[in-house]
Amino acid sequence: MLTIFLSALALAVQTTPVPPQTTQLPPAIPPVSTPAKPVVEADLRPYVALVTDLGTITVRIETRRAPITATNFLRYVDAKRMDGFQFYRSTKSWGPANQLVQAGNRGDARKNFPPIAHEPTTTTGLTNCKGALSMARLNPGDATSDFFLLLSDIKGFDADAPGGDGAGFAVFGEIVAGADVAEAIFNAPISPTAGEGVMVGQMLEPKVTIKTARRVPAPAEVPQGCVVKAG
Template identity: 80%
Template sequence: MINPFLVALALAVQSSAIPPQATQLPPPPPPIPAPVTPVVEIDTRPHVALVTDLGTIIVRLEDKRAPVAAANFLRYVDGKRMDGFQFYRATRNWGPANQLVQAGNRGDARKNYPPIAHEPTTKTGLTNCKGALSMARLNPGDATSDFFLLLGDIKGFDADAPGGDGAGFAVFGEVVAGADVAERIFNAPISPTAGDGVMHGQILDPMVTIKTARRVPAPADAPAGCVVKAP
């Protein structure tokens, strides 16, 4: 004989709602994002190592902003005509606000390429700040092989400097390594007699020779620099 109580219990169990958590799987974990590879910008601006008697200076050229002067400098470098050029001038007698060293061809004038067009800072957006690499010239458009390395801000060299000649000196790069070498050149012995006019008391004795000038990769720790004017 079937027990009616057991039948009722079985029917009750079959009709009871089963809790959802007993029949559903847990949701899948969120996907793990793929690692993000940082974008490393490669500095394509040319860099040149000037190996001198007193150490090595590395300069970076602003070939996009000052293409004429940068190409002129590289022409001397790539043709190895800069080998043997000399740092011959240090403006110690101009005071702390106008410190620079000057280098160029002090030997065979036939090594000089023709003069280049002047690129004023008002056109290039560059400025004569500490570390700037600028073309030396007498008049706009007569620059050849001589250049300055600035050891301080000389904003009076900019084309728009008050009281200037409206042309200034053309910046085309800056020092990114070896600033201490430039300082040693600046503080090297000066001839008591050499130099005419404003150059008197500024001629190095002995002069500091550029043994080699060659293109090099950008230094990993190269500073952002100061020659590009802020927008």
């Protein structure tokens, strides 16, 4: 009997199905979302070095916001027509709130390109702040080669200034290096008699010559600047 029982037990072990093994997988790990990096727009604005008798002033040109005025300025630079232009005016007589120096073609008028259309600050979103590079003019649309470098905020030059002419002066860049040189030009000697009208007492004597005007790489440390209006 024992032999029969053991034989039956062995047979049962051989014929009893083995339940399939199950493997417990760990819970799925959700993918880690990496925050998208902000897209930084490359700064492709040109820079120009104005090498003068008193030192070098580097300006940044707002080609995207003021394309007409900026293109006009760069046209003089690239054609080397600005070489020999002069800073000839300082508005020291206007007091500390209206400080600027003016430069342009004081020699051969044939170096001037045709006048350009006026770009008011209300269209460009730029403003006449300290350091601004603005186009000089008599009437909107007659600007050629003359420009201002502002050494103080002159908000009265903006197109929307209260009491202004509604057109203002077109900003198209700003000083990024050499502000001390612009100050030196502003403080240079003045002729007591030269000039006409409001310019009497504002004409530099001697004038400060722009020896060369060339495009240059952006300086190592470029200030954000002030000409772009906030908001």
